[in-house]
Amino acid sequence: MVDELSVRSSAAPATNCGGTGTAARDFATVYRAELVPLIRFVMKHGARPQEAADAAQEAFVQAYKTWDTISFPERWLRTVAPRIYFRAALKVKEDLPGEIWGSQGDCHLPTDIELSDQERSVFAALAELTGRQRQVMAWFYDGYSVPEIAEVLEISADAVRQNLHRARKQLKAHRIQQGGA
Structure with a gap:
């Protein structure tokens, strides 16, 4: 590791x-x-x-x-x-x-962190997750493995997998609800 x-x-x-x-x-x-x-x-x-x-x-x-x-x-x-x-x-x-x-228009943001429509949709979907699911997905999306996430968050690998499973299920339901495939 x-x-x-x-x-x-x-x-x-x-x-x-x-x-x-x-x-x-x-x-x-x-x-x-x-x-x-x-x-x-x-x-x-x-x-x-x-x-x-x-x-x-x-x-x-x-x-x-x-x-x-x-x-x-x-x-x-x-x-x-x-x-x-x-x-x-x-x-x-x-x-x-x-x-x-x-x-949101009141603050100036550098152009390199402006969000595309797709990114806004992803962040909106992530906002619907529980705090722990959002935390696990953030680490996962950044390329960290289940054991690495478990170590950093000080939870079991099984808990990481369970949160990933639940988050993916909820994100899939969100995508279907929004008209995605």
């Missing part, structure tokens, strides 16, 4: 952080390669595009501070960014009751 994770990682583990050394270049490489996929990953957990972008950026800030200790950046970022999103969502709900969001 470690070999699979190493291959999946887009940068070798860094040996230092800061300056213009190898670690800084590796960080920049990972940042460029992973920012948009990470934003989409957080969106699969139910975040709006701007919320996902904020969580992804904060995850990269935290990663930079401890870059020399991170062996598998993709996995680390996909673990930390959703946590940041969920904590921020809870804090907003606690601090500001009622309607707090303007229209």
